[in-house]
Amino acid sequence: MQKIGVFVCWCGSNIAATVDVEAVAQASLSEPGVVFSTNYQYMCSEGGQSAIRNAIAEHGLTGIVVCACSPRMHEATFRKTAAVAGLNPYMVEIANIREQCSWIHRDKEEGTKKAIILARAAVAKLNRNVPLIAGESQVIKRALVIGGGIAGIQTALDVADAGYEVDIVEKTPTIGGKMAMLDKTFPTLDCAACILTPKMVDASAHEKISLFTYSEVESVSGFVGNFTVNIRKKARGVNSDLCTGCGVCIEKCPSKKAKSEFNQGLCNRSAIYIPFAQAIPNVPVIDRESCIKFQTGKCGVCEKVCTAKAIDYAQEDEIITRQYGAIVLATGFKPISLESYDEFQYNQCPDVITSLEFERICNAAGPTKGKVLRPSDHEPPKTVVFVQCVGSRATVECGKTYCSKICCMYTAKHAMLLREKYPDTEVYVFYIDVRTPGKSFDEFYRRAVEEYGVHYIKGMVGKVAEEDGRLIVQGSDLIADKQVIIEADMVVLAAAIEPDPTARSLGTMFTASMDTNDFFTEAHPKLRPVESPTAGIYLSGLCQGPKDIPDTVAQAGAAASKVIGLLSKDKLVGNPCVAACNEPLCNGCSTCELVCPYGAITYEEHLVVDHGVRETRRVSCVNEAICQGCGACTVTCPSGAMDLKGFTNLQIMAEVDAICR
Amino acid sequence: MRRVRDMMRSRAGELLKDGAVTRVLGWKSGEFYYDPTPSFFDTEESLDELVYNGFSAAMLSKYLIEATKKEGRVLVFLKPCDTYSFNHLLKEHKVDREKTYVIGVGCGGMLDIEKLRALGVKGIESMEELGENLVIHTLYGDKKFARGDVLLEKCATCKGLEHKASDELAVPDELWEWETSDRFARVSELEGMTSGERFAFWRGELSRCIRCNACRNACPVCSCNKCVFDNPRSGVIAKANADTFEENMFHIIRAFHVAGRCTDCGECSRVCPQNIPLHLLNRKFIKDINAFYGEYQSGESVDGKSPLTEFRTGDVEPGIVHERGGA
Structure with a gap:
């Protein structure tokens, strides 16, 4: 028989105002096993915790029920308290009489009645609790960063600087990500390449960092501290060890019809290419779709001109298996497709471009060598209209409901750069609101308006039409309360940003949950912003939500510090509330294996002894280190062989019985 | 159905004889004509008792759970619908496929004794199954029925006559097919x-x-x-x-x-x-x-x-x- 103590918390007036805490403490005394009960103003305070410790010692309690707030809040606190007093921490049950009772009731009598029932259920469960011992597992001291943009690079550098090995897997041929495409960065207007490329070099030169570019994560197994990942190194067609990066192959390649992805399709590239001059690694890739050799079998110019003999047409994809203790998702973003926005004529008029295309046009290393020229006729535009919130904060189906956060600032930057370089250009910006919360952000925007004379018009653009080589932009000016029509030479659309599409499959692979927009969700939006709910998976950069470069770098560092915290441990203590198989009852049907979202269940041939009958048969085995205790297997098991420690079927039935009593 | 039975007996005999299988799982006569009972046969001679007729509704798949735990290979006769259950048992690892040899047997729809009783049939001695016509010889004389009227519920709403698993088939060419009704x-x-x-x-x-x-x-x-x-x-x-x-x-x-x-x-x-x-x-x-x-x-x-x-x-x-x- 258990000796149970019940501790009822007032939570100041949070609970005590709607629940008669004294009555709850008194009522619980008549429950089976309860030998002591009390109430206190703040049970989580030192005073409350010492009352618990003293009662455990004085009454020889074998378990405690704390009637207080949600277990999410203080279960860990009270488990520690119990452990200090010599109790097994899993002999603690929380009756949530705050979120599930006092906060949702007004009537004190009703609230008290319900609190008594909730306490009763917790006592009934505790009567069936058994001490649980958590297992330990090793930590592999290497991290994997998926995505080689600024977020991934920063996280990798921070983790590597702490002395741990890091691998970066990047799906494109180079690291650098979207930031490498940018011209200047707000609000300081320093050039993106000047601050990024040194970091790219640092990452590639760091003795603790290995780069896997043009590679993708194929599959993952394992659990926090012990992940095994298969990485597909796609065939470059070029032997990285031999290539000297001289670039002759690129120069001589006769196929130059492929659109340059890096330049947003604004110019062409050869079939064998590096995305941009500062690419890391400086090893070309053969794009097999546009390569004449691969398509027709004839050509082979690059092989002939390569003095290093690095061209290898027969190269095949390679699968590399590596082990990691922690994984960081830094998969980044892309601008949304503007196919469905016919009102802006994006698909029809070459001079209607996205902001990222504008970045390339502004960039000295871009297709126009930094001269702002219209894509259609390569003439400098005299009037440029910027349209903000294209697909952001949208109420229509094709858009995104969220604010993309970066567009207000980069549009102000674009407008300012344009006015600075070409003071005779008229620049208009259509906006819904200008959002500038950030250090020196509002000053930056005001400079665009006040010093650079950019015309900001509050209102949306309804229609863009091409007439005699000019773009007729029709919009509304909400402040002047009138329609405006602007004859422009170029229209720049601030397209909403969305998570990179590869995030979805990675999310499934890593069981990292996502929100409705495919951004990865945090373990807690305020208190654990860089951790995924799945242990050992961390989030860095835009894959978690829209953010600018300063925020991304800050978050990348935060993710790195969490990774370092994990890798610095020699052993991890697991959660003992995991599934367990009752072998004599197990049928070996595999249903639990099929539903397990973590791959924690395998089947093995075991000798099963049931009432003297010995039989070797196939039974379910739970890897306690992988199991997250979700309980999917326990509800799917037809024979009831699977049970969850700490939440056994009997415990839950006891709670239900107590509530229905 | 008699032709199917003869095919079953002769193939089972051959397979037992050359040692390809050690046991045969089929049906033999029960206490009454209308209740053929699942049974194992382990000699060629015993196969004379193997029956297969419109009352062989009992599904044999489940008997394989215990049968395949033993040594040797079991020959089992499965009607089309029984193969679904067989596959399910394989899926849940209850039956060892290596230890089974499946002969898919043709089926003309199984008969519902309750329906026949309701039509006044009792004292069944034997039966002639002639396609859609059924002649039942009883102690009280012959009774004729249209087979479609006295099918089991599960056969009236048959899932189809294709075997979803088999090593070989015993299905004669001119087997009666019937129109099924909506199972829902x-x-x-x-x-x-x-x-x-x-x-x-x-x-x-x-x-x-x-x-x-x-x-x-x-x-x-x-x-x-x-x-x-x-x-x-x-x-x-x-x-x-x-x-x-x-x-x-x-x-x-x-x-x-x-x-x-x-x-x-x-x-x-x-x-x-x-x-x-x-x-x-x-x-x-x-x-x-x-x-x-x-x-x-x-x-x-x-x-x-x-x-x-x-x-x-x-x-x-x-x-x-x-x-x-x-x-």
Whole structure:
């Protein structure tokens, strides 16, 4: 028989105002096993915790029920308290009489009645609790960063600087990500390449960092501290060890019809290419779709001109298996497709471009060598209209409901750069609101308006039409309360940003949950912003939500510090509330294996002894280190062989019985 | 059907003789003509007792669970519908495929003795099965029927005459094929009732249950080593019934346990001595699964996941129950 103590918390007036805490403490005394009960103003305070410790010692309690707030809040606190007093921490049950009772009731009598029932259920469960011992597992001291943009690079550098090995897997041929495409960065207007490329070099030169570019994560197994990942190194067609990066192959390649992805399709590239001059690694890739050799079998110019003999047409994809203790998702973003926005004529008029295309046009290393020229006729535009919130904060189906956060600032930057370089250009910006919360952000925007004379018009653009080589932009000016029509030479659309599409499959692979927009969700939006709910998976950069470069770098560092915290441990203590198989009852049907979202269940041939009958048969085995205790297997098991420690079927039935009593 | 039986006897004899199989699982005469009983045959001579006729409805797949635990290979005769249950047992690793040799036997639809009794048939001595015509010789003279009128419910709504698993077939060319009816027709009727009417219907049907466990024992999906109802730790046995509703719950829980796995073989209703239409509970699940997750036939193949053990982004939301006016 258990000796149970019940501790009822007032939570100041949070609970005590709607629940008669004294009555709850008194009522619980008549429950089976309860030998002591009390109430206190703040049970989580030192005073409350010492009352618990003293009662455990004085009454020889074998378990405690704390009637207080949600277990999410203080279960860990009270488990520690119990452990200090010599109790097994899993002999603690929380009756949530705050979120599930006092906060949702007004009537004190009703609230008290319900609190008594909730306490009763917790006592009934505790009567069936058994001490649980958590297992330990090793930590592999290497991290994997998926995505080689600024977020991934920063996280990798921070983790590597702490002395741990890091691998970066990047799906494109180079690291650098979207930031490498940018011209200047707000609000300081320093050039993106000047601050990024040194970091790219640092990452590639760091003795603790290995780069896997043009590679993708194929599959993952394992659990926090012990992940095994298969990485597909796609065939470059070029032997990285031999290539000297001289670039002759690129120069001589006769196929130059492929659109340059890096330049947003604004110019062409050869079939064998590096995305941009500062690419890391400086090893070309053969794009097999546009390569004449691969398509027709004839050509082979690059092989002939390569003095290093690095061209290898027969190269095949390679699968590399590596082990990691922690994984960081830094998969980044892309601008949304503007196919469905016919009102802006994006698909029809070459001079209607996205902001990222504008970045390339502004960039000295871009297709126009930094001269702002219209894509259609390569003439400098005299009037440029910027349209903000294209697909952001949208109420229509094709858009995104969220604010993309970066567009207000980069549009102000674009407008300012344009006015600075070409003071005779008229620049208009259509906006819904200008959002500038950030250090020196509002000053930056005001400079665009006040010093650079950019015309900001509050209102949306309804229609863009091409007439005699000019773009007729029709919009509304909400402040002047009138329609405006602007004859422009170029229209720049601030397209909403969305998570990179590869995030979805990675999310499934890593069981990292996502929100409705495919951004990865945090373990807690305020208190654990860089951790995924799945242990050992961390989030860095835009894959978690829209953010600018300063925020991304800050978050990348935060993710790195969490990774370092994990890798610095020699052993991890697991959660003992995991599934367990009752072998004599197990049928070996595999249903639990099929539903397990973590791959924690395998089947093995075991000798099963049931009432003297010995039989070797196939039974379910739970890897306690992988199991997250979700309980999917326990509800799917037809024979009831699977049970969850700490939440056994009997415990839950006891709670239900107590509530229905 | 007689031709099928002869094919079965001769092939079984050959396979036993050359040692390809050590035992044969088939049917032999029961106490009455209308109850051929599952039986093992291990010599060529004993095969003279092997019967196969319109009353060989009993499914043999489940007997393989124990049979394949023993040494040697078992020859089993499976009707088309029995192959679904066979596949399901393979999927759940209950039967060792290596230790089985499957002969898919042709089927002309199995006969419902209850329907025949209702038509006044008793004292059956033998029967001639001539395509769609049936001549039954009884102690009281011959009776003639159209086969389609006296088929078992599970055969009237037959899933099809294709064997979903077999090593070889014993199907004669000119086998009678019949028109099947909608297997969900009665489920739809029940769905049309108010919840009160439906509750009353099931209370009435299930009140006849004598807990003989025949449904559980015949069910190819109910193949647990130890059923939850026999497990003292489950908290449901050795307990005085609060009221008869608790007894009814046996069938509800059983239906939940086989949901997404039930092959719709219809054995539960066929073997029920109290004629409770238990298959309707399972068919309701099948109908809903088809509607919510796309058509799915358990046992159609050994591979693949059942919709209830698979998570897909397009999966039905729980709110659908509310939309459909359910409680």
